[in-house]
Amino acid sequence: MSVVIDGLTVRFGGVTPLDGVTVTFEPGTNGIIGPNGAGKTTFFNVLSGFVNPASGSVHAFGDDLLGMAHYRRARWGLRRTFQTEQAIEELSAAQNVAMVLENTPGSGSAGSRREAALDALEFVGVDVNPDEPVGTMGARERRLIEVARAVVGTPRVVMLDEPAAGLPDEETEHLGRVIQRIPDETGALVILVEHDMTLVSACCAVTSVLDFGKLIATGPTDEVLRNEHVIKAYLGAEDAELEGVIGNE
């Protein structure tokens, strides 16, 4: 029940955003950190099927993920959120979340899909009228609705791409509590890409570090955050936030 990535390489012309990444994600919440441009989002995009890798393989729970058509991966249970939130403005909150189920064959009647969508909205703790168009809602609500869309039904791998970006601190705390509950309550394996080290420390038992497309460290989060290569990679990128976290430890 793990996600095994072997020798994943992506090339855009002369640039190599991912260079032979080999890593295994175990059930629970796995963090990925790294300076800007390290290849974190490209990594998610390969798993989502938006980018085709030059070489390498991804096996999720024993299934060959790269052999699946991209839209079938969501049906398989691979879910994600985006760095810039992508809730569909024209649709209501309930429709946004139920959409995943609508496109999954054998996911029950319209009524049961709606129930599942409302369950997911309650799970992420968003207090909205589920039948209002998302376009009228604030950034916090949209972000949580997107997370609800990622956990509705039976997710197997949930990828969160900087879910705390642009959120105020108290909202980040709430989001952290939601993320911590995803593995236990849905059984999904969570991969969290985040710059907010407090959130990563709070949610992830294991963290991997990408720098210039290469995996430079992986292991228990507190150890990884003390790793000198990691500190160097971050200080090189002058990420004051991490410096602060490391300084506290």
Place this chain on the structure above:
Amino acid sequence: MSTATSTPDATPRLRRSAPGLQTREIRSLIFVAILLIVALAVLPQILSVYWVTICTAVAYYSVVAGGLGLLMGRVGLVSLGQIAVLAVGAWIACKLSFSTSLPFPIVLLVTGLITMVLGTIIGLPALRLSGLYLALITLMLAGAITVALRTMQFPNGGPGFLGNDPNQSDPVRRPAIALTDVAYFRYTVVICLILFAIALWHVRGRAGHAWAAIRQSEPAAIAAGVNITLYKLWAFALASFMTGVAGGLLAGDVQRLYAITFTTQQSIILLAVVLMGGIYSLWGGIIAGIFYSLVPALLNNWGVAADWLTILFGVGVLQVLLTAPGGLSQQFPRDMKNLYGLITGKKRKERQAMQAPPGGEAGAPRAAVSDGPDQSGVVE
């Protein structure tokens, strides 16, 4: 998500009941009913046969415009070939009318289905192209179809597969219940209503949700499991089906068809009127149908040269693109609401309370409504 009970402390409980009909929807339904009564009962009483025939054209061109609006407004696909698709539908209906003895509704249905297959094939480039390039490809295909039709002409009871005999012209059959122009008008309105209902059913359902996602963000759509290839073709199929049936209605309406009436330029005019009517609502299709068929007839009646029409539509499209991206179908209800506000004086009092400088009659209402809820339900 089987464990709804384990929600933590401060989690709000959401309203579980399924949403009933909203006030806006009830208002729309009432409006449709009134419009239907007016169209079916009142118009044939007060209009001459000539104007009733014009109204028949308004009805089926509304469907063509509705199909194009669906492609553009819902999925973001620009097609400049819809009049060619309409011509194909009309050709198939003529062919079926002369070569078979199928009853008229079946002719319409089969025409719609065949046009749907052909239109979907035309839509295949849409899987690879978008925006300007898709518009160009569809325009060129439309040109090709127009040229082919010029040579083939429409079946008119002649021999052979093409069925065209230049020396004779039998009229296309009409349904037995709608032989007169007035009865055929009523028949057309009912068929068009069914087509709009089918379109609405798609827009409100699974396909509509998928289209909304595709239009806003293809990555987000894929991440939600939407097969974007399927749903883009689906949109082309639905629009082509509607246009094909409209072509069948057109064939029964004019009865003797000539390729000269379907020019490539008409497809561009259609795009202009669809933009003016509004691409985000099916009402826009009806407004576009009025612009496309009724306005030229009116200008003709008043002795205004047809060239003015192109200028009028050009200005209209500019106005829409600059001030009202949702077209008249969004702007008109908003303006009516403002007008109502002005008449009741409610808005005026509010403005006085806010000590805003007294504005002109045209400029003031728009500002007054910006705080009201958006009528359309579509957020730009």
